[in-house]
Each structure stands twice: as structure tokens, then as C-alpha cells.
Amino acid sequence: MADRYAGLIHxxxxxxxxxxxxHSPTALISSCLxxxxxxxxxxCEFVAPHDPFTPASLSLMDAFTPPFWAEDGSMVFLFGTDxxxxxxxxxxxxxxxxxxxxxxxxxxFSVIFGVSLGLTAxxxxxxxxxxxxxxxxxxxxxxxxxxxxxxxxxxxxxISRELHDEVAIYVLIFAIGISEWPQFARVARGxxxxxxxxxxxxxxxxxxxxxxxxxxxHILPNILRPILVIGTIGLALAILAESTLSFLGVGVPPTxxxxxxxxxxxxxxxxxxxxxxxxxxxxxxxxxxxxxxxxGDWMRDTLxxxxx
Amino acid sequence: xxxxxxxxxxISYPTRRLLVAAVQDVSFSVRKGEIxxxxxxxxxxxxxxxxxxxxxxxxxxxxxxxxIQLENHDLxxxxxxxxxxxxxxxxxxxQDPQTSLNPVMTIGEQLIETIQTHLQLDANEARKxxxxxxxxxxxxxxxxxxxxYPHQFSGGMRQRVVIAxxxxxxxxxxxxxxxxxxxxxxxxxxxxxxxxxLKADRNLAVILxxxxxxxxxxxxxxxxxxxDGRIVEMGAxxxxxxxxxxxxxxxxxxxxxxxxRRIDRFPIMGAEQNHAADHNLKILNRWQLQKNTGASLxxxxxxxxxxSGEGFxxxxxxxxxxxxxxxxxxxxEGESFxxxxxxxxxxxxxAKMIVRLIEPTSxxxxxxxxxxxxxxxxxxxxxxxxxxxxxQDPYSSLNGRMKIKNIIAEPILHHNARLExxxxxxxxxxxxxxxxxxxxxxxxxPHEFSGGQRQRISIARALATQPKLLVCDEPTSxxxxxxxxxxxxxxxxxxxxxxxxxxxxxxxxxxxxxxCDRIAVLKDGAVCEIAAAxxxxxxxxxxxxxxxxxxxxxxxx
Numbered sequence: 001m002a003d004r005y006a007g008l009i010h011x012x013x014x015x016x017x018x019x020x021x022x023h024s025p026t027a028l029i030s031s032c033l034x035x036x037x038x039x040x041x042x043x044c045e046f047v048a049p050h051d052p053f054t055p056a057s058l059s060l061m062d063a064f065t066p067p068f069w070a071e072d073g074s075m076v077f078l079f080g081t082d083x084x085x086x087x088x089x090x091x092x093x094x095x096x097x098x099x100x101x102x103x104x105x106x107x108x109f110s111v112i113f114g115v116s117l118g119l120t121a122x123x124x125x126x127x128x129x130x131x132x133x134x135x136x137x138x139x140x141x142x143x144x145x146x147x148x149x150x151x152x153x154x155x156x157x158x159i160s161r162e163l164h165d166e167v168a169i170y171v172l173i174f175a176i177g178i179s180e181w182p183q184f185a186r187v188a189r190g191x192x193x194x195x196x197x198x199x200x201x202x203x204x205x206x207x208x209x210x211x212x213x214x215x216x217x218h219i220l221p222n223i224l225r226p227i228l229v230i231g232t233i234g235l236a237l238a239i240l241a242e243s244t245l246s247f248l249g250v251g252v253p254p255t256x257x258x259x260x261x262x263x264x265x266x267x268x269x270x271x272x273x274x275x276x277x278x279x280x281x282x283x284x285x286x287x288x289x290x291x292x293x294x295x296g297d298w299m300r301d302t303l304x305x306x307x308x
Numbered sequence: 309x310x311x312x313x314x315x316x317x318x319i320s321y322p323t324r325r326l327l328v329a330a331v332q333d334v335s336f337s338v339r340k341g342e343i344x345x346x347x348x349x350x351x352x353x354x355x356x357x358x359x360x361x362x363x364x365x366x367x368x369x370x371x372x373x374x375x376i377q378l379e380n381h382d383l384x385x386x387x388x389x390x391x392x393x394x395x396x397x398x399x400x401x402x403q404d405p406q407t408s409l410n411p412v413m414t415i416g417e418q419l420i421e422t423i424q425t426h427l428q429l430d431a432n433e434a435r436k437x438x439x440x441x442x443x444x445x446x447x448x449x450x451x452x453x454x455x456x457y458p459h460q461f462s463g464g465m466r467q468r469v470v471i472a473x474x475x476x477x478x479x480x481x482x483x484x485x486x487x488x489x490x491x492x493x494x495x496x497x498x499x500x501x502x503x504x505x506l507k508a509d510r511n512l513a514v515i516l517x518x519x520x521x522x523x524x525x526x527x528x529x530x531x532x533x534x535x536d537g538r539i540v541e542m543g544a545x546x547x548x549x550x551x552x553x554x555x556x557x558x559x560x561x562x563x564x565x566x567x568x569r570r571i572d573r574f575p576i577m578g579a580e581q582n583h584a585a586d587h588n589l590k591i592l593n594r595w596q597l598q599k600n601t602g603a604s605l606x607x608x609x610x611x612x613x614x615x616s617g618e619g620f621x622x623x624x625x626x627x628x629x630x631x632x633x634x635x636x637x638x639x640x641e642g643e644s645f646x647x648x649x650x651x652x653x654x655x656x657x658x659a660k661m662i663v664r665l666i667e668p669t670s671x672x673x674x675x676x677x678x679x680x681x682x683x684x685x686x687x688x689x690x691x692x693x694x695x696x697x698x699x700q701d702p703y704s705s706l707n708g709r710m711k712i713k714n715i716i717a718e719p720i721l722h723h724n725a726r727l728e729x730x731x732x733x734x735x736x737x738x739x740x741x742x743x744x745x746x747x748x749x750x751x752x753x754p755h756e757f758s759g760g761q762r763q764r765i766s767i768a769r770a771l772a773t774q775p776k777l778l779v780c781d782e783p784t785s786x787x788x789x790x791x792x793x794x795x796x797x798x799x800x801x802x803x804x805x806x807x808x809x810x811x812x813x814x815x816x817x818x819x820x821x822x823x824c825d826r827i828a829v830l831k832d833g834a835v836c837e838i839a840a841a842x843x844x845x846x847x848x849x850x851x852x853x854x855x856x857x858x859x860x861x862x863x864x865x
Binding site for chain 1: 324660663664665688689692693695696697699700701704705706707708709718719722723766769770773
């Protein structure tokens with residue numbers, strides 16, 4: 001067992017991708033940032049200096065404390081507090097976790113949905129392909145945020161308000177996921193068209209393998225690279241979409257705020273001088289999206305020189 | 309002093325892992341009015357030398373030492389402006405005429421542009437010169453075709469245009485890098501004749517880079533044999549290829565399929581003598597050997613296939629392309645049946661219909677009495693088991709994400725679901741042994757193997773279901789000649805031991821002659837002639853077969 005892992009580690013260390021990774025400052029910096037963000041937000045119960053969501057621990061006396069370097073700032077609240085005396089840094093860490101969960105789940109949903117449709121469309125061709133790809137074209141003419149708003153609105157219309165707060169996060173994942181699938185379907189279809197004409201697919205068909213096995217065992221592993229690349233860039237877009245929706249007030253409920261919700265809450269105080277309440281969540285969002293995008297760019301250059 | 313003299317040329321490609329010495333201590337010279345052949349297998353550095361003369365080395369290659377003396381200029385010296393020689397003194401002809409012309413410019417525009425870049429001529433004079441050049445390279449009615457686009461020319465005509473482009477500024481030396489490799493044999497012989505004529509008419513020095521020994525022996529005045537970046541031997545073709553003094557040249561020459569007779573096996577020099585016939589073939593234990601009766605195994609009747617451009621939501625229908633027209637033949641048990649033809653003759657389409665990758669438009673294919681075009685369900689699976697295929701391109705015929713053992717085990721598992729894991733492992737080992745690959749190969753991935761080794765893996769995979777018929781679609785055309793000889797030997801051995809019937813598809817007549825018992829000659833999707841191999845090569849009946857045999861380059865050192 002140990003030998004197997006040693007062999008694997010050696011293969012990774014010897015690979016061109018690893019070499020390119022450790023020689024690319026962009027990739028190194030962005031992945032370091034991401035690791036820090038991921039660790040702090042997923043371990044926020046242990047890392048965060050305060051528990052921002054237990055009303056008992058909040059004190060209105062602490063409300064509107066500015067960041068620590070300002071005149072009235074305190075080292076207890078590094079980035080200051082909001083109107084209810086919540087520690088902003090802690091709220092941001094908890095909020096980042098929500099944003100990441102929603103973003104990851106949404107993009108996972110899009111990838112699975114889009115790749116299944118694109119792969120089957122490319123493989124089977126004909127009328128099925130035409131219908132799927134025209135549907136994707138139609139959806140691409142609708143801005144994805146509008147699509148997500150539409151889905152969210154329809155769901156709100158169907159279910160009751162109390163129930164909605166409970167399922168809000170799933171609705172959001174579905175709304176964002178469904179708005180992003182066409183690009184995955186397109187890339188998967190294009191890559192499938194290239195792969196399915198290669199001889200190893202002919203060989204699999206001559207062996208008599210069923211289509212399901214050919215698609216998922218032979219074609220899928222060979223088209224994963226471009227999908228991984230656009231999936232990474234799509235992750236940043238999904239996180240931004242989540243924040244936009246939450247900022248507009250149709251995202252996650254304020255009881256479990258995401259970065260977007262925090263920005264919206266802080267937005268009300270921008271003109272009264274409490275700039276930090278929306279600035280720090282925004283700044284975090286920028287760093288998060290930026291480092292994911294940089295990593296995605298590096299992946300695109302390294303893994304797939306053809307897609308630009 | 310000769311016109312172009314290369315002395316002690318060293319070229320290397322530094323990569324992350326190691327320094328690849330592509331060319332080492334190469335010295336030769338070319339005179340005006342001679343064709344110098346640079347011949348070698350892949351990786352021998354022949355193209356690198358050609359590119360270095362033009363200063364067109366790919367990154368990160370660089371000239372480490374030596375000189376390339378053209379009259380009194382050293383082209384290897386970084387201080388020399390090579391771009392002032394390129395096109396003007398040195399012309400270049402690439403391999404693929406499909407990509408070396410700009411598809412959105414007429415050939416006239418491309419010629420005039422090149423002429424005006426190098427010579428001070430006004431538009432009228434340039435046009436006159438361009439037409440004269442097209443005339444010289446054998447474009448009929450050059451004046452009328454002046455404003456045609458590249459796609460309106462056939463492959464051979466396009467290569468003539470490329471040659472005209474190379475001649476625009478009256479160069480003294482022409483570098484032709486595999487100029488006929490992408491062309492059919494009948495066109496190849498025309499282009500080679502043209503090169504010889506131009507050499508004589510214009511007193512050109514020509515460097516002909518090729519892997520094809522027959523081409524070299526036909527047209528070169530002198531030949532340089534390269535291996536791993538070093539010169540092995542050089543001299544007149546008759547001497548070097550006829551009575552080679554070096555082991556490498558000897559083995560290279562003996563690997564070339566002879567055109568005038570059939571040999572039993574290709575003699576292979578050096579260590580790799582252990583072939584499948586020597587050790588006992590363990591996969592035989594799993595084979596249900598039956599006496600080959602010579603009865604018909606495959607019978608193709610009035611087979612036709614046309615491709616049409618119809619589609620859902622597409623306006624209008626295109627004229628259908630008839631790829632295969634009314635083809636009939638039969639393949640007898642235990643024989644090697646050859647399908648020969650130039651590109652577009654429909655030979656691969658027929659193979660795809662026989663293995664049921666595509667459906668025929670009309671006609672029937674009988675395999676052991678069953679019409680396979682109507683099979684489905686378990687009957688289709690049973691048929692698939694008996695017929696397997698080896699493909700042309702060893703780089704795309706294996707799934708790069710699977711280990712070799714899984715690639716070979718896949719057909720076994722699919723057709724024998726009840727086999728034990730340990731038994732499958734043994735079977736995979738036996739199959740690898742049958743194709744002369746070490747058992748350690750099974751834990752590795754396809755990219756760790758060379759083209760020839762991958763082709764062996766392909767053969768092992770094809771044998772895994774114990775087929776009766778093996779369809780080989782140009783199995784060696786992507787391989788070097790010495791590797792080709794090994795693969796062909798392997799196929800012959802396996803056929804003999806396992807009683808396989810082989811359908812062998814190729815454009816390469818000498819190879820077909822060595823491999824096949826009976827041959828069908830195809831042209832534009834129709835059969836011209838079906839004859840026993842010896843009879844076809846001795847006295848072809850159909851005029852097209854005669855034409856093909858005449859234009860086939862003959863390797864006669």
C-alpha cells in the first residue's frame with residue numbers, strides 16, 4: 001500500500017503539471033490564498049474570535065465599532081462591528097463558508113447536469129443533439145442572473161414563506177446551477193465530438209461495449225480537463241452570482257448571512273460613515289473570486305492550450 | 309568547395325529533464341545539380357537539419373556548434389541574417405500541401421506576393437513570372453487557373469503550386485521535407501519526376517528529406533543515412549543501399565518490403581530475434597483451433613455506402629457522396645485478403661462496414677452464413693467476439709486514461725463475465741507475451757510506450773476475444789520501416805499459429821504483396837480487380853492496377 005502511494009506521489013512530483021505549478025507565482029499565490037480562505041471559513045467555529053449568530057452573546061453597546069486602527073477601534077473587533085454589535089471578521093468567515101458551499105454545490109450541479117447532456121448529445125448526435133444544443137443556445141441569450149432570479153421567483157410563488165427560508169439555500173443552488181449548465185454542455189459536446197472519432201472508441205464499439213460504458217468509462221475521463229478548467233472559472237462566477245442574489249435580497253436569509261447578505265446589510269450604512277460594514281465583506285469576496293479566477297487561468301494555460 | 313557545406317553540426321533541444329542531442333557531428337555537402345537524400349527513421353534528426361539550414365528550428369532547439377557554409381556565408385552563425393536567404397537562395401517544400409497554402413488567397417496572389425517580396429518586379433511582370441512558374445511545375449492551363457483558390461486543386465496539383473512558390477525567387481537550393489509522404493503513389497511518382505526535371509533544368513541543389521527508402525533509391529544522386537542524430541553512412545545510393553557496410557543500414561535495408569518477390573519473414577538484425585514462433589504461445593490453450601477449410605468466412609455482396617449531408621433543421625440536401633459502389637468479394641478461412649487503393653477508394657469504409665461500425669446503404673455482408681447487417685442483441689455480441697480490428701494510428705487507438713492491463717482485460721471481461729479475476733490476469737500476461745511485450749507493461753499507461761509497442765498492445769487487445777477474423781486497417785503506415793517489419797512478422801506468426809483470417813487494408817503495395825494471399829484493387833469505391841497476389845504483381849489485368857504498379861516506387865538498390 002505504501003509503495004502504491006509512493007509511486008503515485010513520485011508520478012505527481014515528476015509530472016509537467018506539478019512542475020508548471022511550482023514555477024508559476026500566480027498559481028502558487030492564488031492557491032495559498034484559497035487554502036487560507038477554505039481553512040478559516042470551514043473551521044470558522046474554532047477560528048472566529050466571536051460567535052456572531054447567538055443573539056445572547058451580542059451586545060448593542062458594541063454596535064458600530066470601527067476597525068481596530070481607527071480612533072474608537074478595539075483589538076477585540078479587528079474589522080469592527082455592524083449595527084447589532086456583531087463582530088465583522090467572524091461574520092465574514094461564517095458568510096464565506098455559506099458562499100463557498102452554495103457556489104460549490106451550484107457548480108457541481110451545473111457540471112453534472114451540463115456534462116451529462118453535452119456528452120450524450122455529442123455521442124448520439126441527430127435530433128436529440130439538435131434539441132439539447134438549441135435549448136442551450138436559447139438559455140444563453142438570457143443573462144444567467146436573470147435566469148436565477150426567475151427560478152427563485154417561481155419557487156417563491158409556489159411554496160410558503162416559512163418553508164422558503166428553510167429551503168432557500170437549496171433553491172439558490174438550483175437557481176444558480178441551472179443558469180450555468182449551457183457552457184458545460186457546449187464544452188462537453190465539443191470535446192466528445194473530438195474523442196468519439198478516435199480509434200479507441202471504435203475499438204470499444206467493436207468489442208461490443210454498451211453506449212453507457214463507452215460514454216462514461218472511455219469518453220468522460222478524456223474530456224474532464226477542459227471541463228475542470230471552465231468549472232474552476234465557473235466556480236468564481238457562481239460565488240459572485242450567489243452574492244449578487246443575496247445582495248438583491250433573494251438569496252440566503254439574513255439569519256445565516258452569506259458574503260452578499262453582509263454587503264447588503266452594510267450597504268445601508270455606507271452613507272452614514274460606517275463604511276467598514278460593507279467594505280470588508282466586499283474585499284473578501286474580491287479576493288476569493290480573484291484567486292479562483294487566477295487559478296483557473298493557470299489551469300487553462302497548462303491543461304488545455306486550445307481553449308482560450 | 310561544394311555549394312552548401314555542413315561541417316560538424318550539433319543541434320540540441322534542452323528540456324526540463326535532459327538535453328536532447330538531436331544532431332551530432334553531422335558533416336555533408338551538396339553540389340548544384342544533385343539531389344541529396346537525407347534518410348532516417350523518426351528521431352534521426354533529418355528534419356531538424358533541414359530546418360536548421362533555414363534557421364527555422366523549433367523552440368527550444370539551438371545550434372550548439374559547427375558551420376553551415378553557403379558560398380561564403382555561415383548560416384549557423386547567429387549573426388547571419390538567415391531571413392535574407394530564406395525563399396531567395398533557399399526554397400522550402402513542406403510535407404502537407406493541405407496546410408502549406410493559405411486557403412483564403414488565390415494561388416496567383418500567393419505567388420505574386422512571394423515574387424514581389426524577393427524581386428523588384430511590377431505587378432505585370434510578377435504575374436508573367438508566376439504563370440511561367442506554374443507552367444514549369446506542370447499546372448495545365450496555368451493562366452486560366454491563376455485566380456483559383458487552393459481548395460480547387462487536387463493534392464498533387466497543390467504540391468506543384470507549393471513547389472512553384474518555393475521557386476519564386478530562383479533559389480539555388482531546394483529543401484524538400486517529405487514532399488510526397490501525404491500523396492498517393494501515382495501522384496508521388498509525378499512529383500518526384502518533377503523534382504528531377506527541375507534539378508536538371510535549373511541546376512538546383514536539392515536536399516530531399518524522407519523516411520522512404522524506395523523514394524531515395526529512385527531519385528537521389530547521393531544519400532546520407534542518419535540514426536539518432538548521427539551520420540551512419542553516405543555515398544551513392546547503389547553502394548549505400550545495395551551493399552551497406554554498417555549494421556544499421558543493413559537492417560534498415562532488409563526491413564524494406566521487396567517489390568519483386570514475396571519473402572517469408574522480414575530478416576531482423578540484432579537482438580530482437582525472439583519472435584512469437586520461438587516460444588510456445590500460451591494463449592493457444594484458450595483457442596479453439598479448427599482446421600481452416602478454405603471455405604468462405606466473409607462474403608460481401610453488392611455492398612454500397614453513400615454519405616449524404618441531410619440533417620434535422622438543415623435546409624436543402626447535398627448531393628450524396630458514393631464512398632463504396634456495388635462491391636462484392638469473399639474472404640476465405642485462413643487467408644490474408646488485401647484491400648488496396650489510394651485515398652478515397654473506400655477501403656476503410658468497407659472495413660468499417662464489415663466490423664459494423666457503420667451501416668451499409670445497400671447490399672449484404674455474410675459472416676459464417678449470417679447476414680451481419682441485420683444482427684442485434686446477443687447474436688451481434690457473438691459476432692463481435694469473432695471479429696476484431698487493429699487501427700492505423702497507434703496514438704489514438706488506446707485510451708490514454710487506462711492502464712494496459714485494463715485495456716486488454718476489457719474485451720475479455722465483456723465477453724466472459726464469469727471469468728475469475730486471477731484467470732483474467734493470467735490471460736492478460738499470456739496475451740502480452742504473445743505480442744512480445746514484457747509482463748511489467750501491464751501496470752503502465754499508453755503514453756509510456758512507443759508507436760510500435762502501442763501497436764502490439766492493440767493487437768493483444770484485438771486477440772483477447774479469440775477472434776476468427778482480424779481486420780487490420782493500415783496497421784503499419786504510421787510506423788518506421790524497421791518497426792513495420794517487426795509488426796508484420798508478428799502478424800504473420802500469429803496468423804500461422806492461431807489460424808487467423810486477416811483482412812489487410814493498405815495503400816502500400818509492397819507491404820500488401822508481403823502480407824496478402826489475394827488482393828482486391830479498389831478505385832473510387834468500386835473493385836477493379838481481384839486476383840491472387842502473385843498473379844496481380846506479375847500480370848495485372850485492369851489498367852488501373854497496371855498504373856498503380858507502375859507508379860509504385862521500386863526499391864532496387
